[in-house]
Amino acid sequence: MTCRGCGACVAACPTGALVLSGYLNDEQISAMLRALLSRKSEYPLIVAFMCMWCGYAAADNAGLNKILYPTNIRIIRVPCTASISPKHVLEAFKLGADGVMIVGCYEQDCHYRVGRVRANERVKVLKELLKEVGINPERLMIDGVAASEGKKVAELMRSFTEKVAKLGPMGSEFEV
Amino acid sequence: MSQCDESGHKEQRKVLLFVCRCGTNIAGVVDVERVVKYFSRREGVVVRDQDHCCSDEGIRRIREAIREEGACRLIIACCTPSLHGELFRRVAEESGLNKGFVEIVNIREQCSWVHYHDPERATNKAIDLIEMALAAAPYASPAKVVKVPVERSVLIIGGGVAGVTAALSLAEMGFKVYLVEREGFIGGHMAKWDKVYPTLDCSICVLGPQVSKAYNHPNIEVLTLSEVKSVKGFPGNYEVEVLKRARYVDEKLCNGCNKCLEVCPIQLPNEYNYGIGFRSAVVKPYPEAVPQAPYIDLRHCIGCYCCVGVCDPKAINFKEEDRVLKLKVGAIIVAVGFKPFDPKILEEYGYGKIPDVITSAEYERFLSSSGPTRGRVVRVSDGSVPKRIAFIQCVGSRSDRIGRRYCSRACCNNAIKQAIQTKLMMPGVDITIFYVDVRATGKLAEEAYRRAMDLGVNFVKARVGELRRTKSGKVKVFYENILTCEFVEEEFDLVVLSVGMEPPEGLRDLASMLGVPLSEDGFLSEYHLKLNPADTFIKGVYLAGACSGPKDITESVTQAGLAASRVAELLKRGEIELEVHAPTIDRSKCKLCLNCVRACLFGALKAGKGVV
Numbered sequence: 001m002t003c004r005g006c007g008a009c010v011a012a013c014p015t016g017a018l019v020l021s022g023y024l025n026d027e028q029i030s031a032m033l034r035a036l037l038s039r040k041s042e043y044p045l046i047v048a049f050m051c052m053w054c055g056y057a058a059a060d061n062a063g064l065n066k067i068l069y070p071t072n073i074r075i076i077r078v079p080c081t082a083s084i085s086p087k088h089v090l091e092a093f094k095l096g097a098d099g100v101m102i103v104g105c106y107e108q109d110c111h112y113r114v115g116r117v118r119a120n121e122r123v124k125v126l127k128e129l130l131k132e133v134g135i136n137p138e139r140l141m142i143d144g145v146a147a148s149e150g151k152k153v154a155e156l157m158r159s160f161t162e163k164v165a166k167l168g169p170m171g172s173e174f175e176v
Numbered sequence: 177m178s179q180c181d182e183s184g185h186k187e188q189r190k191v192l193l194f195v196c197r198c199g200t201n202i203a204g205v206v207d208v209e210r211v212v213k214y215f216s217r218r219e220g221v222v223v224r225d226q227d228h229c230c231s232d233e234g235i236r237r238i239r240e241a242i243r244e245e246g247a248c249r250l251i252i253a254c255c256t257p258s259l260h261g262e263l264f265r266r267v268a269e270e271s272g273l274n275k276g277f278v279e280i281v282n283i284r285e286q287c288s289w290v291h292y293h294d295p296e297r298a299t300n301k302a303i304d305l306i307e308m309a310l311a312a313a314p315y316a317s318p319a320k321v322v323k324v325p326v327e328r329s330v331l332i333i334g335g336g337v338a339g340v341t342a343a344l345s346l347a348e349m350g351f352k353v354y355l356v357e358r359e360g361f362i363g364g365h366m367a368k369w370d371k372v373y374p375t376l377d378c379s380i381c382v383l384g385p386q387v388s389k390a391y392n393h394p395n396i397e398v399l400t401l402s403e404v405k406s407v408k409g410f411p412g413n414y415e416v417e418v419l420k421r422a423r424y425v426d427e428k429l430c431n432g433c434n435k436c437l438e439v440c441p442i443q444l445p446n447e448y449n450y451g452i453g454f455r456s457a458v459v460k461p462y463p464e465a466v467p468q469a470p471y472i473d474l475r476h477c478i479g480c481y482c483c484v485g486v487c488d489p490k491a492i493n494f495k496e497e498d499r500v501l502k503l504k505v506g507a508i509i510v511a512v513g514f515k516p517f518d519p520k521i522l523e524e525y526g527y528g529k530i531p532d533v534i535t536s537a538e539y540e541r542f543l544s545s546s547g548p549t550r551g552r553v554v555r556v557s558d559g560s561v562p563k564r565i566a567f568i569q570c571v572g573s574r575s576d577r578i579g580r581r582y583c584s585r586a587c588c589n590n591a592i593k594q595a596i597q598t599k600l601m602m603p604g605v606d607i608t609i610f611y612v613d614v615r616a617t618g619k620l621a622e623e624a625y626r627r628a629m630d631l632g633v634n635f636v637k638a639r640v641g642e643l644r645r646t647k648s649g650k651v652k653v654f655y656e657n658i659l660t661c662e663f664v665e666e667e668f669d670l671v672v673l674s675v676g677m678e679p680p681e682g683l684r685d686l687a688s689m690l691g692v693p694l695s696e697d698g699f700l701s702e703y704h705l706k707l708n709p710a711d712t713f714i715k716g717v718y719l720a721g722a723c724s725g726p727k728d729i730t731e732s733v734t735q736a737g738l739a740a741s742r743v744a745e746l747l748k749r750g751e752i753e754l755e756v757h758a759p760t761i762d763r764s765k766c767k768l769c770l771n772c773v774r775a776c777l778f779g780a781l782k783a784g785k786g787v788v
Binding site: 002003004005006007008009010011012013014015016017018019020021022023024025027028029031032034035036039041042052053054057059060062063064066067068069071074075076077079082108109111112113114115118146147148149154 | 297776
């Protein structure tokens, strides 16, 4: 009962041997990404992973307050930003997502204490990796909001959409 | 019962898709017909639209459809899963479908409500989101539920009227209650109030017996001078550490003779009266205080032992030490209340510099028979009786400038009450209330407002720009009369600032300890403002009183009762069902790299044994 179900271990598992129950599992998220990105119904198309405590709750709050933001973002609800597997971020880019945003709690407010800090570390490494393979690391972002900050999360989504639109479609950096 | 064969081909499982119109909330923006049509030809998918899936009718149709279609997966595209996710999962479970096979697609809060500017794209997004859920559905795993025994005890943080009310209610139901109070005595702000609106009822006469009953209740353990230091665990089973600071007076031995208060030679500004008047280093702010034993303020004690000398029951013990208590509780109610707004940051009002500018909380202490003047209203500067008194409303409320947009709700009614009380006590006094809007809401409040007008209280719609002390020692009020558009200067003997409510000290730390989010205004967030005002996003943690936003006594007591009943619902059966979110391990895939053990934030994974 010490486990609080944040999913940090699942994201760290290199072989997919761990499955978190009650939330979207690895296979489900992969299937969602495939379904979404094979369609690419919009440009730019951004995949957002949001933690259920702050990011996702703030997006709900934006809805409650009817704060407009661009339609380009598809939100996937996760227990904690630490549960987001680097595999899925890379998979999203590989399948053609123009941007990936990760929105969690503020570092000090993380429901699982240090989950958001872990996610920051992963994003740092992922950005390096993206740079190495020639993808603009600006296509990946992480930030924190409080559950009540609908306005802030809407603003993040708006500014990130604009930024990604300026970067051009995914892969345009390869066409030199 | 559904005909799901989990061993069969994943792609062949039948999916039931409901698209909720939610009146016009969704259908007004998202073209539900188009969505339904889009998915209607999909093999293995049965799609239905519904006006309100959450209604009795909607639930019946979902239930019937699961049975009739033999669906193995249920997808409902509707509002956020935080709102009705649990409801739909329960409905599925009752219809023979494991709740792990239910997926909620958020097309209201995260689609129709935020994209009403572009219905075409909103509809495309809704289709995308449903496509994603459909793709994920075959891979869903069943939810695991365990039954866990619960502690039949409750921690209540805050001993004001909300905390005391909740404590008594739960104690009467047979639960063990730990009532933790930061100050030396229970009763909170209400104990400081002389009379309460709208009826001018004597505050301590109604609160006193409640507080006394709580203190003496066999099921309630009152821990004063105490603070919660840490909270661990899960709903039904929390381990809490409480720091109980030394009182140096034995609560059981003390007979309440108050001799120690009289002999203590120390004189300090009395914080209880907001610095007006004096207290000794032996502290008991008013005679009816509960517990009846005072506490010793060791920081200011000079160790003369005069108090020890006069204490017949030998209740004073300077050897007492601070203790950390470890409590096991099943649920937690947060009832830490509010802090009166400190108007010092509003420099134009000169609070803290002009002696005859005081807050409504300080004014109440003047009105109180246990206050520094024993119930007489005087000017702080010279002790004379004021002939003209002004009340200024919305001080620290409804202001963008200082980042406090909210209305503090109680201040209008309180100013009206204080004005009536003053008029009855000193009929010749001239009283003006400078208001922005009079928000005298609640039962009998309008009647009180009219009574104040009948008694000759002047109501002037104005924002006061500045207060200045005149040479003759009066306070000059500079204001713009909003109705006549005139700039006016007027002199008063005493000015009362009707201060609003702020989140109390330390609320942010407590919130992060409990995992309860704060609202934009800095108070705690409730699960749902309308229907779950006493719940938080954390099952097992509940709210009572002004800690979730300004409330008056009536509202605090009402919410405290609700919080108590929510706790009883959770704990009464002696065990609760919890969904397990712990991971399972596929040993055939595990290479024993132990990355997971290092990644675990809580030390729950142990090498050698696999997974907890």
